[in-house]
Amino acid sequence: MPAVLAPLRTACCFLAFAVCCAACAPAGEFNPTLSIGDAAPAWEKLPGVDGEEHSLADLDPKLPVIVVFICNSCDVAADYEDRIIAFAEKHQDDAAVVAICASAKPADALPRLRERAEAKKFPFIYLHDKSQQIGQAYGANYTPEFFLLSAGKPDERRIVYMGAMDDSTYADQVKANYLEPALAALQTGKEPTTKETAPRGCRIKYPRKRE
Structure with a gap:
């Protein structure tokens, strides 16, 4: 190979490697889809346990806004209720x-969600993402998983x-809160000290994507 072409080939290989790495890298530190500062995915006309349809634009x-992905079938989500x-x-x-x-399990069908919401007297909007499109748009892989908008x-x-x-599934063992300080910082015009943490809980199963 001519000497002049060797550096060029090396540079091209390095560039291709960098592009591949960038394409494979997760968007956030722990989230596979979103990064801090990204636009929040909007939902439209998702059915709620109240019998109404809800959109982000309604708020x-x-x-x-605090979006939290939960379900009936996860014990960890129940621990956080x-x-x-x-x-x-x-x-x-x-x-x-x-x-x-965003769970597709039978225990997480809308009628079952309604029963749980009524039993616990949830004071917040509770929506059913049957298509799982919103869960995937948020890169939500666990229940519970929280997003501050x-x-x-x-x-x-x-x-x-x-x-x-926070840092513990068990309420009496919590030593560090993450969501509350993040909201307080946002409301005072500051950036949260901690912007992203690893979610813990039950895995949300999505349909396998085939190439």
Whole structure:
């Protein structure tokens, strides 16, 4: 090979490797789809346990939104229900909490979600993502998994925090909260100290994508 072509081939190989790595790399540190600062995926006319259809555009644009993916069939999600309820009640005037179930298990069908919501008296919107499109758009792979969205119109909302609510499945063993400080920072015009954490819980199963 001529000497002049060797560096060129090396450079081309390096560039191809870099492109492949970039394509394979996850968007966030722990999220396979979204990065902090990305536009928040909008949902439209998802059925709720209240019998109504809900869209992101229905929410007050002046309030930040907390999206949490939960379901009936996950014990870890159940362990967090009381904490989510308390959080929603505490922030009923300064934030909107929206729970979404993207699980396709029979235990997570809309009628079963309605039963659970009524039994626990959920003080927040609870939606059924039967197609799983919203769950996949958020890169939500676990229940529970939390996303803090900035205030604004649907196309203005951005991902401010995503991951776990805190550092322990067991409420009496929590030593670090992540969601609450992130919301407090957002509401005071600051960036959260912790913007992303690894979610913990039960895996959401999505249809396998075949090439």
